[in-house]
Amino acid sequence: MTKLSRKLNNALEITAGCTEPAAIAFCASFVGKYLDDIPQEILLRIDQRTYKNAFGAGIPRAGDKRGSEWALLFGFVMACPEKRLSIFSGLEKDAITRAQALHDRDILKVELVETETLLIAVSARGATNHVEARIEGGHTKVTAVTLNNRTIDIAEEKEKEAAAASLPYEDAIYEALNWPELIEECYKDQTLQTTVRQGIAYNMAAALHGQKYVKSGHGADSLVMGAIYSRMNGDPIPIMSCAGSGNKGLTCMVPVVCYSRDLDLGEELEIKGVLVAVLLTSLITSRFGEVSSVCGAQYAAGAGVIGGILYLKNKLELFDGAYNNFISAIGGGFCDGAKGSCSMRGNVAVSTALTAINHAENGFLVSGRDGFLGTTFHETLDHLTQYNPLIAKFERETIDILRNK
Structure with missing residues (x-):
């Protein structure tokens, strides 16, 4: 594969629904996967452009539930980062019900960050554990996943990221x-x-x-x-x-x-x-x-x-x-x-x-x-x-x- 063909291949990815909500859900799914605890608080730190793009975008199968907050909650309860930007293709009634229960607890806060690059950082804290996942510079560029401040090895994601390195x-x-x-x-x-x-x-x-x-x-x-x-x-x-x-x-x-x-x-x-x-x-x-x-x-x-x-x-x-x-x-x-x-x-x-x-x-x-x-x-x-x-x-x-x- 030539450098250019690899670059063009990396530019193409299947997505379900708008890309920004899918990227937020993708990030949150790592947190949902590794937080073996009932969340007591969830924080989304996000750049202004990504928040803006996700604000009014519909989410497949979610009815009138739109935007960054719902995208995060759906990704968190589905906990399937392997689906990447196609994560909403698996959104079912049970996940919507569980996301609604989290939403009703009012434990999610959103902080807008002024930055020149794409940033999605989702963290959740339970009674004993704390998990954070970060995406920076691109919708699927996972830069860190930590459990209680210890780095989780996500070799498969790092391999994909290396293959998609900017040329x-x-x-x-x-x-x-x-x-x-x-x-x-x-x-x-x-x-x-x-x-x-x-x-x-x-x-x-x-x-x-x-x-x-x-x-x-x-x-x-x-x-x-x-x-x-x-x-x-x-x-x-x-x-x-x-x-x-x-x-x-x-x-x-x-x-x-x-x-x-x-x-x-x-x-x-x-x-x-x-x-x-x-x-x-x-x-x-x-x-x-x-x-x-x-x-x-x-x-x-x-x-x-x-x-x-x-x-x-x-x-x-x-x-x-x-x-x-x-x-x-x-x-x-x-x-x-x-x-x-x-x-x-x-x-x-x-x-x-x-x-x-x-x-x-x-x-x-x-x-x-x-x-x-x-x-x-x-x-x-x-x-x-x-x-x-x-x-x-x-x-x-x-x-x-x-x-x-």
Whole structure:
């Protein structure tokens, strides 16, 4: 497996429900597994972005029980960290009843932490024991599990973490004309090929499922919109996430697959087109973080749509211009949490991506001298990242609004 194919494979993971609640439940499940005691107090320390994203997100099979607190309680009582981000696929009535009993005892406290990286730390104290689990820097990056301040050996999780270690993107990967050769190499990796094939099946099934919510059309933008809405609504459907987000996975994959199938291009080209979309989504996410202040479905996955479709059209020389067309239209979209209205963000990302491609094909390209744009994709992306500290200030206001609802 090449470094790039390993990186793309690590970017893809099956999740049930919104990623942030699943990550909180995953962390809490370690605490529930190792606390051989009745909890007397539970504390969740969490970064503001993750709390924001989990706040309004539905949890599969949980009805109106949403957000960080319920996600933690469900993970704690289920105590099955081996399920990772698919933990809610096993949420049953008994677990909901036990979580409700803990909730009624009012022993859970939440502390928001100001940090630049993702942080989920769950600790629980019983009469004799104290357990803490920490996830830092990524939704499944378990950095510590302790019982009475002694480290618990979680060799399997450490092995997964080592396999998923961050591998920096080389400058050549920002050049669209290099992608066909890179994708040919990645396509040879059977593990990655199988993962992408599975992701296409899951995400297209979710798109069909979501049609019951969107009656306005059956184009790729409406399919993505319905799939995201059903996921945020807590419908029990598996999703192949990309770069730490199910919404990114849906947004970057579904339109590329739709384009391929409309033209009957065949499975091989379909998978390669999706690989380009995954590459772009992961590359851009690496510049903003898995949980960011900007909308990843737009900033990252929307660009993935452009790359994947232009690859299938054999017109990658248009990518830099089409990307500038796209980002000049949607740039500035800050993230106010994961919730049903993310469906509109996905819809806009896809429709704007398709429009940007169409304009580029017909000779309309906005100037790299305009605003924050650069003359190349890499340069424009560098300029965008300069706004990160400023857009992050929106987070505090968003959290105040959410907590006062």
